[in-house]
Amino acid sequence: MSKRIAIVGGGYAGAELAKALQDKADVTLIEQQSHFVHTPAMIRALVTPELLDQALIPYDKLLTRGEVIQARVTGVDGDGVTLEDGRRVDADYVVVATGSDNATPFRPNGNGIATLRAENARVHGLLKQAQTVAIVGAGAVGSELAGEIAHFMPEKDVTLISATPSLFPDMPKALGKGLLAKLQAANVTMKLGARVENLEHLSAPYAGTLQLDTGEAVTADLIIPVIGSRAVSGLLQDLQGVKMSGEQRIKNDQWMRPTAMPNVFAVGDVADIGDGMTIVAISRQLPWLKKMLIAVVGGAKVEDVKPYKPWSKAPILLPLGPQKGQSFLSLFTAGDFLTRVIKGKDLFLTKTHKLFNTKS
Ligand SMILES: Cc1cc2nc3c(=O)[nH]c(=O)nc-3n(C[C@H](O)[C@H](O)[C@H](O)COP(=O)(O)OP(=O)(O)OC[C@H]3O[C@@H](n4cnc5c(N)ncnc54)[C@H](O)[C@@H]3O)c2cc1C
Structure with missing residues (x-):
């Protein structure tokens, strides 16, 4: 047996x-859940919600021999x-x-897929109406989100706030430096080394004024916390x-x-x-x-069996919209071209649909 x-x-x-x-x-x-959530596409799906149908993939064709129980x-x-x-x-x-x-609306966070869809539509509606957007947290999700909004909605005033004095301080310097230059060139206002003292929600967007420990205040029609x-x-x-x-x-x-x-x-x-x-x-x-x-x-x-050994220098790919971005590929830092070809253009949708035996 x-x-x-x-x-x-x-x-x-x-x-x-x-x-x-x-x-x-x-x-x-x-x-x-009824559907797999392809997170790399969920950031862009907030800005271009038509992507959502591709980012949420049903489980029914995944296995031919095993069983999936919902x-x-x-x-x-x-x-x-x-x-x-x-x-x-x-x-x-x-x-x-x-x-x-x-953070909402990137993950179901224990709710169903219908709620995730409704949250995507609700927050996209708020984003469309907002003139000023503040993103709290400049990890991968926050940095990519700033880049996606700047690319698809260049009329918005986007501020990206990070407690660390530089972007991705634990990675090779060229990654953070390149990202910073590209975000600034896309008119994203950067607040680095600034801790928010009064974040009202840790994972759900809202409107209000952020007090920074630098003494500054940032008022935004939409505050999006993405703190990990x-x-x-x-x-x-x-x-x-x-x-x-x-x-x-x-x-x-x-x-x-x-x-x-x-x-x-x-x-x-x-x-x-x-x-x-x-x-x-x-x-x-x-x-x-x-x-x-x-x-x-x-x-x-x-x-x-030989024990598992974790990554020593894990790669990271950070698209800022479908054209630009910065990546660290374990041996070297790459710019727009490789970031676009490897991730930014397709967001791994083709690969993931292939895994699930579905069409992207
Ligand atoms: C917006 C966003 C973008 C990202 N983009 C990237 C990227 O581009 N590249 C990258 O390397 N990483 C990225 N990540 C990180 C990546 O999504 C995670 O590392 C990855 O999803 C982890 O996979 P996992 O299988 O461990 O868990 P998950 O993908 O979280 O899947 C866990 C599954 O378990 C199910 N589950 C939980 N509890 C139960 C239960 N009790 N019973 C039954 N089912 C349960 C959940 O419904 C879920 O489907 C991103 C994360 C976010 C939030």
């Missing part, structure tokens, strides 16, 4: 893993998982890939042997195990194994996890 693998969460990690393993084991993917998992144990309605999915191995939440992802780790937090790390993530051992249970694994944003919360990180984690699980269902011991 083939081994049973239950995968909780059908984001980048869970969906691709389920597809890759469906011929090697009896795979069940449990995902609470349900919320409420419990994980060494024998499988429990669903919200009390059903059980028994399994020899469980992979938790419950990911993270972020928070892991969805509730399923694991109370299990034996679990150690929490920052952003609610769960610390994994070197074989991607987050608990004292030897057959329960965690991957992607929910798990801290030394990588960032990115698809880029998952693109390194998945080949290792696939290989390990194939070895293990074939009879090998987990500890006999």
